[in-house]
Amino acid sequence: MKRIFSSLADGKGFDIALIVFPLAFLFVMAGLPLIYNVVMSFQEVDMFSLGTFARPFVGFKNYVTLFSQPETWPILKNTAIFVVASIAGQFIAGFALALFFWTNFPGASWLRGLFLVSWVMPGLVVGAIWNWILSGDFGVLNYLLTALGIIDGNIFWRSDPNFSLWAVIIANIWLGTSFNMILLSVGLSAIPKDLFEAAELDGANAFQRFWTITLPMMRSTIGAIISLGLIFTLQQFDLFAAITSGGPNNSSNVTQYWAWDLSFRQYDFAQGATISVVMIVFVMMASIVYVRSTRHEVRG
Amino acid sequence: MSNQTELQIALTGVNKHYGAYHALKNIDLRIAKGSFVALVGPSGCGKSTLLRSMAGLETITSGDLVIAGERMNAVPPRKRDLAMVFQSYALYPHMTVEENLTYSLRIRGVKKAEAKKAAEEVAATTGLSGLMGRYPRELSGGQRQRVAMSRAIIRHPKAFLFDEPLSNLDAALRVHMRKEIRALHDRLGATSVYVTHDQIEAMTMADHVVVMRQGVIEQQGAPLDLYDRPVNRFVAGFIGSPAMNFVPAVAADDGRSIILPFGEGQHLPVNRPVPRGRSLIAGLRPEHLVIDPTGAGPIRLDVATVESTGSNSYIATASKPDIVLVTNGRSPVSVGSRISIGIAPEHVHLFDAGTEARIAVEG
Numbered sequence: 001m002k003r004i005f006s007s008l009a010d011g012k013g014f015d016i017a018l019i020v021f022p023l024a025f026l027f028v029m030a031g032l033p034l035i036y037n038v039v040m041s042f043q044e045v046d047m048f049s050l051g052t053f054a055r056p057f058v059g060f061k062n063y064v065t066l067f068s069q070p071e072t073w074p075i076l077k078n079t080a081i082f083v084v085a086s087i088a089g090q091f092i093a094g095f096a097l098a099l100f101f102w103t104n105f106p107g108a109s110w111l112r113g114l115f116l117v118s119w120v121m122p123g124l125v126v127g128a129i130w131n132w133i134l135s136g137d138f139g140v141l142n143y144l145l146t147a148l149g150i151i152d153g154n155i156f157w158r159s160d161p162n163f164s165l166w167a168v169i170i171a172n173i174w175l176g177t178s179f180n181m182i183l184l185s186v187g188l189s190a191i192p193k194d195l196f197e198a199a200e201l202d203g204a205n206a207f208q209r210f211w212t213i214t215l216p217m218m219r220s221t222i223g224a225i226i227s228l229g230l231i232f233t234l235q236q237f238d239l240f241a242a243i244t245s246g247g248p249n250n251s252s253n254v255t256q257y258w259a260w261d262l263s264f265r266q267y268d269f270a271q272g273a274t275i276s277v278v279m280i281v282f283v284m285m286a287s288i289v290y291v292r293s294t295r296h297e298v299r300g
Numbered sequence: 301m302s303n304q305t306e307l308q309i310a311l312t313g314v315n316k317h318y319g320a321y322h323a324l325k326n327i328d329l330r331i332a333k334g335s336f337v338a339l340v341g342p343s344g345c346g347k348s349t350l351l352r353s354m355a356g357l358e359t360i361t362s363g364d365l366v367i368a369g370e371r372m373n374a375v376p377p378r379k380r381d382l383a384m385v386f387q388s389y390a391l392y393p394h395m396t397v398e399e400n401l402t403y404s405l406r407i408r409g410v411k412k413a414e415a416k417k418a419a420e421e422v423a424a425t426t427g428l429s430g431l432m433g434r435y436p437r438e439l440s441g442g443q444r445q446r447v448a449m450s451r452a453i454i455r456h457p458k459a460f461l462f463d464e465p466l467s468n469l470d471a472a473l474r475v476h477m478r479k480e481i482r483a484l485h486d487r488l489g490a491t492s493v494y495v496t497h498d499q500i501e502a503m504t505m506a507d508h509v510v511v512m513r514q515g516v517i518e519q520q521g522a523p524l525d526l527y528d529r530p531v532n533r534f535v536a537g538f539i540g541s542p543a544m545n546f547v548p549a550v551a552a553d554d555g556r557s558i559i560l561p562f563g564e565g566q567h568l569p570v571n572r573p574v575p576r577g578r579s580l581i582a583g584l585r586p587e588h589l590v591i592d593p594t595g596a597g598p599i600r601l602d603v604a605t606v607e608s609t610g611s612n613s614y615i616a617t618a619s620k621p622d623i624v625l626v627t628n629g630r631s632p633v634s635v636g637s638r639i640s641i642g643i644a645p646e647h648v649h650l651f652d653a654g655t656e657a658r659i660a661v662e663g
Contacts, residue, residue: 192388192390194386194390195392195393197355197390198390198392199392200356200357200377200378201356201357201377201378201382202383202407202451202455203378203408204407205378212407216394217393
């Protein structure tokens with residue numbers, strides 16, 4: 001006991017303790033479930049063998065089965081569309097807002113903080129709000145589009161297979177925009193002001209300054225935010241549960257929702273684990289990009 | 301400055317307000333083509349604001365700014381054709397030295413090969429040839445400074461604006477770059493405006509020194525004019541190193557000398573008539589004070605400290621206010637000894653105790 005106290009006092013071993021605790025936490029709470037999930041994807045799992053580890057190994061059978069199912073490729077395609085459209089929408093809207101608030105008009109920082117409200121809200125609440133907005137009969141989005149003359153008849157966003165995925169994408173863009181905006185605002189304010197002044201004296205107009213100074217100086221921020229966006233988008237579950245439940249007929253189903261559906265509604269745990277492992281591969285790639293881009297900071 | 305010389309930058313009645321704060325007050329300044337003008341003053345005096353107003357990075361509230369015959373008040377910085385060297389250098393961190401140099405040319409649509417050639421020419425004169433592929437973060441402070449200068453030179457601008465460009469360099473490099481910048485100015489026949497808080501930089505580099513305080517130009521003129529005939533106590537104290545000694549004094553009854561507050565019989569003869577009884581401030585430059593070995597000097601004080609640099613000795617007296625004087629070489633006196641100090645009458649500066657304005661020889 002005395003040794004522990006003295007080691008705290010003189011700092012010896014304290015640094016190791018600081019690392020051991022989070023590492024142990026990470027291993028128990030994230031590492032083990034991850035390994036367990038990967039192992040399960042190579043096993044035959046049913047309701048009866050769920051309580052034991054001693055389950056028959058079946059090799060790649062689960063993977064073969066997964067990719068032979070007719071809904072797999074459409075769902076993977078949906079996931080790709082969801083990820084790309086969501087990130088693009090969030091990033092463009094977020095960057096536009098960040099640039100807007102960057103002009104620093106009176107009340108800008110206050111208003112920018114207010115935008116974060118959308119990001120703090122639980123996904124299920126956001127989903128409920130968007131259910132009203134997207135409603136086919138009385139939704140305000142249909143009303144707006146009709147009033148603007150863009151559409152003639154009502155779009156049934158949530159039940160029309162052509163629009164159901166986009167209904168979730170629209171809600172997800174709204175949800176993630178403010179997070180993008182905040183991170184991009186931080187990146188913008190980290191660029192030294194005198195670079196813009198130098199460029200201005202060097203003859204660059206606002207557009208040229210954006211292309212030659214702002215964007216390249218934001219490279220690491222942009223890399224980080226896009227990989228974070230990929231991770232968050234692949235995690236997005238609540239909105240699917242609240243808005244379309246993956247339907248109709250899997251037209252808005254994505255891998256993360258499908259994994260849950262397979263495991264906990266159809267009790268096909270092995271298939272659920274298998275699709276999760278496929279997702280892990282993608283998230284790992286995003287993580288590598290994220291780590292590399294934050295390491296590659298460009299600062300004078 | 302004579303009327304024949306061509307004006308490059310002219311400011312007439314320029315004011316700058318930040319809300320209630322009056323940063324520049326009625327600035328009148330004429331900058332002749334080919335001249336090197338230094339704006340000097342303590343921090344917060346408005347010298348940087350004045351420079352940034354010329355560049356267009358600040359808009360002036362009232363008055364006229366004319367550059368090369370054109371009124372520029374509302375013209376954006378990129379159309380003023382001025383180049384600026386920033387205190388932080390403001391090099392583009394994501395560009396190589398060559399890309400930094402050619403940035404302004406590329407913006408203007410100059411062909412790549414042509415821009416590269418121009419960059420190589422400039423780099424050859426500023427000693428950057430071997431560093432063209434490096435990024436700013438891979439350069440030393442002095443090299444960054446050269447890149448900042450080269451980036452300005454490559455454009456052949458109407459004028460160079462320097463905003464304390466040497467303040468981030470170490471002392472030895474600063475002295476060296478001082479000469480280099482001035483040599484460059486002469487070789488290019490450029491017009492330069494140079495902001496500094498260091499009066500030595502201003503005095504050694506400029507043809508025309510502008511001393512500012514609290515948004516006002518206190519005095520402007522040739523460096524030695526400012527040294528010889530400062531218009532008030534502020535300029536007198538600001539120009540010259542070590543700084544001028546200021547001693548409260550009263551004009552003696554004879555009208556040809558002043559009485560110093562150091563005790564009985566310390567009368568200092570001056571070369572101009574002063575009305576008797578008038579309260580004055582006497583300005584005595586350390587380098588004009590001489591120790592009189594015969595003991596016949598008009599000021600007699602005890603030595604408090606002696607600081608020697610080898611080439612010079614700085615001797616401070618134990619008096620209120622203390623007097624600093626400079627002698628060449630080793631100090632002839634030691635701490636605690638009584639010395640007798642003299643000064644030529646024409647070297648005694650006199651200021652009014654109330655207004656702190658100079659009392660001229662004729663006055």
